[in-house]
Amino acid sequence: MINVTKTFLPPQEEYQAILKRAWDTGWMTNRGVLVKELEVKLKDYLQVPNIIAMTNGTLPLQIAIKALGLTGEIITTPFSYVATTSSIIWEGCTPVFVDIHPEYLTIDETKIEAAITSKTSAILATHVFGNPCDVEVIEKIAKKHDLKIIYDAAHCFGVKYKGQSLFNYGDVSTCSFHATKLFHTGEGGALFCNSEYFETMYSKHNFGHDGPEKFQGLGINAKMSEPQAAMGLAVFNHLNEIFESRKKIVQLYQELLDDSDFKFLKIRESTEWNYHYFPVIFKTEEDLLLAKERLNKIDVFPRRYFYPSLNTIDYLNGSNTCTISESISERVLCLPLFVGLENVWVERIINQIKNDDR
Numbered sequence: 001m002i003n004v005t006k007t008f009l010p011p012q013e014e015y016q017a018i019l020k021r022a023w024d025t026g027w028m029t030n031r032g033v034l035v036k037e038l039e040v041k042l043k044d045y046l047q048v049p050n051i052i053a054m055t056n057g058t059l060p061l062q063i064a065i066k067a068l069g070l071t072g073e074i075i076t077t078p079f080s081y082v083a084t085t086s087s088i089i090w091e092g093c094t095p096v097f098v099d100i101h102p103e104y105l106t107i108d109e110t111k112i113e114a115a116i117t118s119k120t121s122a123i124l125a126t127h128v129f130g131n132p133c134d135v136e137v138i139e140k141i142a143k144k145h146d147l148k149i150i151y152d153a154a155h156c157f158g159v160k161y162k163g164q165s166l167f168n169y170g171d172v173s174t175c176s177f178h179a180t181k182l183f184h185t186g187e188g189g190a191l192f193c194n195s196e197y198f199e200t201m202y203s204k205h206n207f208g209h210d211g212p213e214k215f216q217g218l219g220i221n222a223k224m225s226e227p228q229a230a231m232g233l234a235v236f237n238h239l240n241e242i243f244e245s246r247k248k249i250v251q252l253y254q255e256l257l258d259d260s261d262f263k264f265l266k267i268r269e270s271t272e273w274n275y276h277y278f279p280v281i282f283k284t285e286e287d288l289l290l291a292k293e294r295l296n297k298i299d300v301f302p303r304r305y306f307y308p309s310l311n312t313i314d315y316l317n318g319s320n321t322c323t324i325s326e327s328i329s330e331r332v333l334c335l336p337l338f339v340g341l342e343n344v345w346v347e348r349i350i351n352q353i354k355n356d357d358r
């Protein structure tokens with residue numbers, strides 16, 4: 001059976017050897033040696049000024065919204081994983097959806113200003129599939145209207161935009177290290193921000209502690225544990241292999257689909273991409289469902305990332321329509337992409353999709 005992704009597992013001995021170091025300290029969480037080491041390694045590797053490792057990729061979004069003091073309306077994208085929207089609502093704010101660009105699939109920056117009201121406090125956008133939003137234009141808009149910017153950069157491990165980490169853009173940027181993501185710690189994530197916000201974010205992820213007997217405000221528990229960090233350190237040593245392998249698979253997909261009339265994700269100029277996902281956009285939802293059925297027949301299970309368009313989920317009780325996002329959501333399918341996916345399978349997958357003998 002082939003799924004859209006398969007968790008990269010380092011050799012078990014490597015994981016155990018790293019975990020043993022935590023074991024020997026008798027210290028399994030509360031920022032032990034492994035979490036600290038992982039943070040140092042990632043900070044250096046990604047070239048970011050600050051990083052806080054957390055227990056998943058959703059809490060950093062909620063902590064960012066809370067710590068930046070956001071209220072009222074937050075402008076966001078309907079084309080993302082549900083965590084982007086649910087975090088806004090969970091923090092008591094209202095998501096205001098701005099439609100996406102039909103090729104980049106990121107929030108359409110030209111439509112943001114029209115959605116700003118006196119209640120708007122921030123923009124929370126997703127660099128979807130690791131493809132950067134138009135960060136420059138968004139920054140200009142935010143400055144002009146005094147708004148904060150949070151990027152859900154869950155898919156952006158290793159992505160560079162204009163020569164630097166994509167995590168360096170916006171007031172806060174977050175990543176997910178979930179087992180389905182390119183770099184992972186089983187469950188896990190991180191928050192990136194500049195030094196101005198670091199203290200507050202750090203304190204909030206650890207119950208608001210300021211030392212063992214003092215608090216500097218409301219907090220929650222989002223700490224990463226030692227077993228999680230051990231997995232991260234073990235996977236970290238295989239990053240080159242992970243990037244290389246994904247790149248080759250994407251290139252093969254592209255080659256095999258060269259003569260097709262499917263549409264693909266357009267990567268923004270000046271981006272060093274990470275080959276995290278391979279979305280294919282069909283002409284109609286009917287075509288997509290047919291392809292999905294054909295793939296299921298050979299035990300291949302792609303995922304409809306991202307469906308449904310988030311502005312249509314029921315607990316919103318009706319939100320503004322986003323024609324492009326709703327249409328793309330109905331027609332986009334992410335094909336299997338993971339380290340170890342063999343070429344013959346890539347070929348079989350493409351054959352099933354192209355097969356037009358209806």
Ligand SMILES: *Cc1c(COP(=O)(O)O)cnc(C)c1O
Pocket residue numbers: 056057058059080081083084126152154155175176177178187188189
């Ligand atoms: C995976 C993902 C998240 C959530 O991350 P978790 O680590 O699973 O909590 C948030 N946003 C997007 C866009 C994601 O893909």
